[in-house]
Amino acid sequence: MTEGGRGPTQPALAFSYEGRPHEILEEVIDICDAIEIVPDCMLDKATDHIANQHAYDVQNVIDGRAIYAHGIGLSIGTVTSWNTNYLTTIESTISKFAIRWFSEHLGFTTVDGHFLGCMPAIPRTCEFVELIADRAANLRAQFGIEFLFEHVASPVDSGGNLTHGEFFNAVADASSCGLILDLHNLECEADNGRLNLVDFFDTIDFRHVREIHLAGGIWRDGLHLDVHSNLCAPTTNSLFESVVSKCPNLELVVFELLSQAIPRVGSYAIRQQLQSIRAILDGLSGKENDERIALSAVSAGSSTPRA
Numbered sequence: 001m002t003e004g005g006r007g008p009t010q011p012a013l014a015f016s017y018e019g020r021p022h023e024i025l026e027e028v029i030d031i032c033d034a035i036e037i038v039p040d041c042m043l044d045k046a047t048d049h050i051a052n053q054h055a056y057d058v059q060n061v062i063d064g065r066a067i068y069a070h071g072i073g074l075s076i077g078t079v080t081s082w083n084t085n086y087l088t089t090i091e092s093t094i095s096k097f098a099i100r101w102f103s104e105h106l107g108f109t110t111v112d113g114h115f116l117g118c119m120p121a122i123p124r125t126c127e128f129v130e131l132i133a134d135r136a137a138n139l140r141a142q143f144g145i146e147f148l149f150e151h152v153a154s155p156v157d158s159g160g161n162l163t164h165g166e167f168f169n170a171v172a173d174a175s176s177c178g179l180i181l182d183l184h185n186l187e188c189e190a191d192n193g194r195l196n197l198v199d200f201f202d203t204i205d206f207r208h209v210r211e212i213h214l215a216g217g218i219w220r221d222g223l224h225l226d227v228h229s230n231l232c233a234p235t236t237n238s239l240f241e242s243v244v245s246k247c248p249n250l251e252l253v254v255f256e257l258l259s260q261a262i263p264r265v266g267s268y269a270i271r272q273q274l275q276s277i278r279a280i281l282d283g284l285s286g287k288e289n290d291e292r293i294a295l296s297a298v299s300a301g302s303s304t305p306r307a
């Protein structure tokens, strides 16, 4: 099914799919073990349900591969209430696809019912850890599936008395949910002076990491932005090599690329990116505990600014 196949203990490799162009699925599916869908980009806006055409496009190519869902609009960090309409989207996603799990971001996208047009990160405090844990319990009880959470990159300080690593651990411990380690957004945080990668990786409990994200962004006005508009920078690939073998419960590795960027990047380059990730995963087989590249060699702020 998958080009080259993967070892029995190797994490699944996936491409992030936002519903268009649908041709990209057929162009990369042979390299992938799974697909990560973004339900927010596949909705019939009148109903907040997954549009039938999008469901068909995925089911048409999936051929037994696993499907994971990665949401944007739950706004789990809005103090007064999460986005209750989004529960319909989660329900619709589960009804259309046999998803392995649903993941969301540790941020907020709505306030007083109004969409912000961006996703600020939540403050790193014990109060927010409790909020996330309570809501995670509600999600599990309502939908009966596993939920994961991803840290959000923030060019401005999101505040709080916990370090990023402490907050990451506390959310996982309190919520009993797995975590997504998005290496590009962590690089952005480091490049923008928000965290030190070595300190972060010295702090986090890698057992919580179930999924890793890889992506490429842009530099603008001196800031490294996590916009998923490019292939991975060499620094991101190196970071992946240095941390992937440390995650004993890792199940999924996803290359994320905005749908708008696909025509410019092109399917050939996307395939090469996926194959390079596959090569790293293949190198892990049989030596998962071998930390092949010393993490200390990866310095904070290591990405090269691009125009």
Ligand SMILES: [Fe+2]
Pocket: 150, 182, 213, 256
């Ligand atoms: Fe991500």
